[in-house]
Amino acid sequence: MTGAEAANALFVATILVYAAAMFAYAVEYAFDRRAPKRAKALAAAGAGGPASAAEIETDTPAEAPISPAAARGAGRLGLVLTFLGTAALAASIVTRVVYTGRWPWGNMFEYTVGVAFAGMVTWLVLVSRGSVPRRLGLFATFAVTMVLGTSVRVYTEAGPLVPALDSYWIIIHVTAAIAASGILLIGCVFAILHLLKRAFDRRVSDGRPVRFPLNVAERLPDATALERMTFKIHVFAFPLLTFGIIAGSVWAHLAWGRYWAWDPKEVWAFIAWVVYAAYLHARVSGRSAKANAPWIAILGYAVMLFNLTAVNLVFSGLHSYAGV
Amino acid sequence: MTATLAPAPRRPKAAKRFRAFWRRWWHQLTAMRTALVLLLALALAAIPGSTFPQRSISTVDVAAYFDEHPDLAPWLDRLWAFDVYTSPWFSAIYLLLMISLVGCILPRLGVHWKALRAPVPDAPKRMSILPHHRVLGVDANQGRARAVLKQRRWRTAVREHEDGTVVIAAEKGYLRETGNLLFHTSVILVLAGVAAGSLMSWYGNRILSEDKSYCNNLQQYDEYGLGSWVDETSLPQFCLTLDAFDAEFTAGGPTAYDADVTYETGGETGTYDLRVNHPLNIDGTNVFLIGHGYTAVVTYTDRYGQTQTLHQEFLAMDAALNSEGAFKFPDANVDPETGRVDPGAEVGFDAILVPTFDDSTAMLLGTDPEPNNPVLALTAYTGDLGLGDGLPESVYSVNEEQIASGALRQVNDEVEVIGVGDEMTLPDGTTLRFDGVEQYAVLQVRHDPGGPVVLAGAVLLLLGLLPGLAVRRRRYWIRWNPDGTVETAGLNRNDFDGLDEECDELTAAIAPGHEPPGTDTDRPGSDQ
Numbered sequence: 095m096t097g098a099e100a101a102n103a104l105f106v107a108t109i110l111v112y113a114a115a116m117f118a119y120a121v122e123y124a125f126d127r128r129a130p131k132r133a134k135a136l137a138a139a140g141a142g143g144p145a146s147a148a149e150i151e152t153d154t155p156a157e158a159p160i161s162p163a164a165a166r167g168a169g170r171l172g173l174v175l176t177f178l179g180t181a182a183l184a185a186s187i188v189t190r191v192v193y194t195g196r197w198p199w200g201n202m203f204e205y206t207v208g209v210a211f212a213g214m215v216t217w218l219v220l221v222s223r224g225s226v227p228r229r230l231g232l233f234a235t236f237a238v239t240m241v242l243g244t245s246v247r248v249y250t251e252a253g254p255l256v257p258a259l260d261s262y263w264i265i266i267h268v269t270a271a272i273a274a275s276g277i278l279l280i281g282c283v284f285a286i287l288h289l290l291k292r293a294f295d296r297r298v299s300d301g302r303p304v305r306f307p308l309n310v311a312e313r314l315p316d317a318t319a320l321e322r323m324t325f326k327i328h329v330f331a332f333p334l335l336t337f338g339i340i341a342g343s344v345w346a347h348l349a350w351g352r353y354w355a356w357d358p359k360e361v362w363a364f365i366a367w368v369v370y371a372a373y374l375h376a377r378v379s380g381r382s383a384k385a386n387a388p389w390i391a392i393l394g395y396a397v398m399l400f401n402l403t404a405v406n407l408v409f410s411g412l413h414s415y416a417g418v
Numbered sequence: 419m420t421a422t423l424a425p426a427p428r429r430p431k432a433a434k435r436f437r438a439f440w441r442r443w444w445h446q447l448t449a450m451r452t453a454l455v456l457l458l459a460l461a462l463a464a465i466p467g468s469t470f471p472q473r474s475i476s477t478v479d480v481a482a483y484f485d486e487h488p489d490l491a492p493w494l495d496r497l498w499a500f501d502v503y504t505s506p507w508f509s510a511i512y513l514l515l516m517i518s519l520v521g522c523i524l525p526r527l528g529v530h531w532k533a534l535r536a537p538v539p540d541a542p543k544r545m546s547i548l549p550h551h552r553v554l555g556v557d558a559n560q561g562r563a564r565a566v567l568k569q570r571r572w573r574t575a576v577r578e579h580e581d582g583t584v585v586i587a588a589e590k591g592y593l594r595e596t597g598n599l600l601f602h603t604s605v606i607l608v609l610a611g612v613a614a615g616s617l618m619s620w621y622g623n624r625i626l627s628e629d630k631s632y633c634n635n636l637q638q639y640d641e642y643g644l645g646s647w648v649d650e651t652s653l654p655q656f657c658l659t660l661d662a663f664d665a666e667f668t669a670g671g672p673t674a675y676d677a678d679v680t681y682e683t684g685g686e687t688g689t690y691d692l693r694v695n696h697p698l699n700i701d702g703t704n705v706f707l708i709g710h711g712y713t714a715v716v717t718y719t720d721r722y723g724q725t726q727t728l729h730q731e732f733l734a735m736d737a738a739l740n741s742e743g744a745f746k747f748p749d750a751n752v753d754p755e756t757g758r759v760d761p762g763a764e765v766g767f768d769a770i771l772v773p774t775f776d777d778s779t780a781m782l783l784g785t786d787p788e789p790n791n792p793v794l795a796l797t798a799y800t801g802d803l804g805l806g807d808g809l810p811e812s813v814y815s816v817n818e819e820q821i822a823s824g825a826l827r828q829v830n831d832e833v834e835v836i837g838v839g840d841e842m843t844l845p846d847g848t849t850l851r852f853d854g855v856e857q858y859a860v861l862q863v864r865h866d867p868g869g870p871v872v873l874a875g876a877v878l879l880l881l882g883l884l885p886g887l888a889v890r891r892r893r894y895w896i897r898w899n900p901d902g903t904v905e906t907a908g909l910n911r912n913d914f915d916g917l918d919e920e921c922d923e924l925t926a927a928i929a930p931g932h933e934p935p936g937t938d939t940d941r942p943g944s945d946q
């Protein structure tokens with residue numbers, strides 16, 4: 095087996111393991127009946143991260159096909175699988191590095207895989223610190239697996255770099271961009287979860303029936319807690335994004351002789367940055383703006399995704415290194 | 419309608435209204451919500467710049483767009499669609515944002531300056547309305563309290579009231595606003611740098627073949643741009659020679675370009691190993707290697723046996739460096755004895771250079787950029803090349819208008835493909851020999867005094883952003899009441915969690931005998 099084949103095998107293993115983890119989380123999410131009670135206990139306690147609530151045991155509805163204990167077991171299995179899958183992804187990336195003898199962010203496939211990796215690491219850090227409940231891994235693994243699935247569509251054989259990419263700035267600039275994109279992916283997941291829960295709460299308080307898919311939100315943590323988590327993640331990622339853009343323009347100066355020339359990639363990075371700045375402002379600009387802030391965060395990620403996909407594939411510019 | 423009812427003091431009222439009007443607009447403009455709207459508008463306004471070709475990037479692409487959409491393009495042009503980032507509407511948005519920003523920073527600077535020097539405010543009378551309120555079960559030592567707070571770098575103010583109440587007020591996290599103001603000011607600095615750059619910078623692009631030289635003046639550039647404050651005659655004096663150019667390839671494509679250059683400036687000479695990502699700096703002017711391509715060398719032998727050798731640069735058409743170019747011999751076929759010019763005997767060739775021709779396929783164009791089997795695909799023309807009319811024309815193709823008008827006649831019906839050392843023979847017996855390929859480098863020379871300002875602004879921006887986002891501003895009070903009880907409380911001035919823990923931890927340090935509550939709120943884990 096060549097290095098490239100080994101990297102690909104590990105990559106496929108990652109997707110399979112994540113899919114299994116997603117399933118395990120789904121079991122916990124659906125059948126661990128403590129969740130609504132826990133949310134109430136949390137609300138009574140006032141503040142605190144969603145996971146800081148103590149284990150409050152309650153009895154189970156008899157008709158549940160899987161006992162809460164078994165469901166929790168599934169959740170633990172999901173977490174173990176998430177760690178395993180992430181280790182496999184790391185091994186896949188490292189294998190590519192060894193095989194190609196260069197830094198692994200040389201084409202769009204590698205970049206996308208990096209974003210997925212950064213997203214999953216972000217998630218695992220949050221879970222390990224007890225900042226988020228484990229069962230929400232369902233949504234994180236889903237988002238990350240989607241990203242990995244997309245990356246397959248732009249798969250490129252591992253090859254050498256074109257001269258302009260052959261610089262240590264690739265490490266600095268692209269790593270910052272990947273890390274920011276991965277963290278913002280998780281931030282976007284939280285923004286969506288917050289909006290779901292908010293819509294759910296509104297329906298419940300209006301006394302309207304809650305149907306699928308909104309009823310999924312019943313088991314989510316408190317909407318306010320989700321919103322604050324969204325904000326914290328964005329606050330963490332925004333300086334990283336800023337740094338990535340600055341590093342990119344330093345590199346553009348060295349490689350292309352100018353630091354900023356409104357190349358399509360630069361245009362869309364600028365747009366993403368401005369949208370995220372707008373998100374941070376919306377959060378402190380009064381109640382109605384704050385209510386809309388999660389939408390701006392989601393818009394921000396849509397711009398990031400557009401910049402990653404459409405700008406590479408559709409527009410022609412100096413950043414056309416997609417290799418596809 | 420009120421005017422007729424109350425005509426009395428008109429003038430002062432108008433002035434007042436005028437002022438009120440402006441004040442209202444100023445408030446509106448500097449409101450955070452306006453900044454929000456302007457930011458989103460700026461994002462929206464930047465989009466067309468990536469969907470339409472921009473003159474600042476490539477005039478050729480813009481011209482191509484005009485050719486493709488002859489009806490639409492002039493209209494788009496009237497809306498500045500090809501100059502988005504200098505258009506009035508884009509400028510309007512960011513100027514408004516700048517004004518809003520300045521209007522926002524100045525008052526905040528004042529407020530922050532005062533806050534930095536004013537004593538920390540006293541606790542409210544009823545401290546129990548504050549969020550992190552505790553009543554201590556034991557007494558606390560005032561000196562110790564001050565020491566603890568000081569050691570943790572809280573700013574404190576001690577107040578002794580007439581009734582015997584003593585309050586220590588403490589505040590921390592001023593760096594947040596400092597960082598925030600630094601950040602917002604840096605945004606202005608970055609834009610100032612960009613503006614200075616667009617006025618004071620200049621650049622030129624130059625294709626330079628091996629063993630060729632050129633000197634820094636605008637006539638010697640293939641393409642150039644000049645800021646409006648730059649005097650073209652005051653460009654720095656230097657000359658550059660490309661001694662050797664080397665491109666390394668692997669199966670997948672080029673991996674490294676390496677240009678050995680010699681530069682000469684004011685009597686000084688030096689050599690430099692110019693590479694991508696590794697520019698040469700000559701007194702603040704940077705020389706960048708931004709690309710490369712092939713130069714075809716051919717020799718034409720005319721009817722009188724006279725030969726001319728041409729080194730002609732070719733323009734890459736794709737990533738495999740299949741390139742297009744033209745050879746023009748306007749003064750061929752001149753009788754060396756009589757000096758008589760054969761009318762209509764000028765010769766030109768349109769050519770495609772294929773670096774690696776694969777004759778096992780039916781395809782002319784290759785897929786490998788390395789010159790492993792270079793060929794030229796040639797179409798020959800004789801007649802009048804149309805060079806004498808003084809109009810600028812492409813050096814990469816034979817003048818199409820001359821062909822269309824019949825002034826130039828195509829000689830060969832089918833494109834002729836020749837390899838290195840081969841000859842193409844024209845019907846009049848003249849020949850074109852393909853001698854070989856050389857490489858050229860594409861250099862960009864740029865001087866942008868705004869660049870360092872922008873970089874400094876960007877670094878400061880980041881330096882301000884970190885504390886501006888990460889530092890939390892909060893207050894803490896401890897009060898000794900005349901009845902012997904001691905109260906503490908904390909207040910978040912930014913939205914963050916963890917103040918509970920911090921207050922409890924502070925209280926524990928100040929009054930070691932005090933049992934952290936666990937009764938106040940039933941947070942898990944706070945009762946051990």
Ligand code: HEM
Pocket residue numbers: 371374375378448449450451453515518519520522523598602605886887
């Ligand atoms: C080019 C325009 C602007 C950009 C790129 C920008 C960017 C930012 C960023 C990234 C933050 C985050 C820091 C933080 O949340 O503390 C921020 C905060 C802030 N901005 Fe702006 N800003 C701009 C214009 C303005 C304007 C015009 C105002 C005033 C109306 C303003 C007022 C504020 C305030 C008060 C904060 C602090 C929010 C807080 O810390 O709670 N900004 N800005």
